[in-house]
Amino acid sequence: MNKGAKLSAAAKREQNWAYIMVAPTIIGLIVLNLWPFVQTLYTSFCEHLGFGHYKFVGLQNYIDVFQRPEFWRATWNTIYFCILTVPLGLFLSLLVAMLLNAKIKGKGAFRTIFFLPMVCAPAAVTMVWRWIFNGEYGILNQAMGTHVGWITDPNVVMIACAVVAIWSNIGYDAVLLLAGLQNISKSYYEAASIDGANKVTQFFHITLPMVSPTLFVVMIMRLMASVKVYDLIYMMVEDTNPAVTSVQSLMYLFYRESFVAGSRGSGSAIVIWTVLLIGAVTIIQFVGQKKWVNYDV
């Protein structure tokens, strides 16, 4: 064979077909994603004069945004939301996955129930949670005999949002983790039982190390989704609610800034900031995984 020479007729035909087949996707990605990405980056250095006209202002948007307490609050809210939902959510999901992995009847029915929130639009399920959490008439306060303003008190509103987030995602994460658990060979547990290891020891020495690669993937996915959280918080706390600043995430602020206030320059700066935050979180995770994720088996 003569490499480097012209492609054979068959290889040439194959290449032409390949270009035809990837063309819609590539053209679409360039128009819908690549070019908009460049535009957003550019817009973050511009002032929006209205009607699609922009003036280059350098770092001014970033400087303005960084001076607003609201922005730092939104950044903290986003991180706080991740802290409240990701570890506890993963713990409960793993627990549910282990329960579903036991030898029991009616597994399918339980799985269907836990997974249900996944197919319900956040806009619809948060509506009932707003009702449950309602300060005056909500069933939660009534049942507990308390008078907490779950949705109006700036100090607790994030907790209410975190509960809804964990409730919404638990089934989905549990199904992913269940697949990881089912890959663990039964023989490990049999051997451990013969050696007299109890359930707790088995969990820490067999289950956790063996499921750690799946757990890591689910964690990364959940973290990325949590940094981008918008719809759930938007539906729980409307932008006229005075408690909004104590709960709005970066993407919520981005939405209000870009489409309610119409300042697309600072909106773009906020979204670029969020991408940097996602990048930082991902790098930390990939560095940290060496300490606990087990790829040996």
Added chain:
Amino acid sequence: MKSSASLTRSKRITTFLTYAALVLGSVIMIFPFVWMILTSSKTIPESLAIPPTIFPKELILDNFRDAMASLPFLNLYWNTALMILFRVLCAIVFSSMAGYAFAKLNFKGKNLLFGIVLVQMSLPSQIFIIPQYQMVAHMGLANTIFALVFPGIVSAFGVFFLRQTYMGIPNEIGEAAYLDGCNQWQTFTKVMFPLTGTSVAALTIFTAVFAYSDLMWPLVVNSDLKMMTLSSGLATLRGQFTTNFPVLMAGSLLAMLPMVILYLIFQRQFIEGIASTGGK
């Protein structure tokens, strides 16, 4: 050594605790839905009663009528269904073609072009929203079905997912078809594509559920009530009836019902399909 009697006893206790935990969890998962259904049939005074009443005095449908009077639900169903239909069709056709080419064909620039797919997948969709909205507005196509479909015309995730599926199909199958006289296109459409049914079903469900849940894009691009989706319509309903929870519950139920029914019929396909896409 434990005696066999105490072993079965401890096993029984474990099983009992497992069931107890699962039932408790299920009650917590189901309760909001039950409460939604119960509230949707109450009158306002009934819903605000202290202490609360659990069951409505009688089944009334007034709240559903009120919800349908304040939101054009038929339009919302239609818009949402069309948005899902077109997004799913685009995802299947374009992603299958590209996924096959990236997995099975050799061409110059393959890695670079696949790099574009990966870059799109790793960026949050909000980074594209302002320019995408400006394009739609420039074309004068805001408040149309096209606007709802627009960001979903190509699915980078679909390409990535189906490429993996095609990589799992042995090359010999394609080569056999080629020797039988099929060209690349025929090999793809007649031999390879029909082998990817499970993955295509998974991509369909994944695309449908995520399009149905999406809130920010439909809110931004279609502000005309008649052109909204179920999700963005509900956000509007929330603003109209801040304290009339029975109507809000009725509206939410109406919005959830089609997808929940589909889910209950195709549970296994939904759960395994979405799980196989491994999250995105």
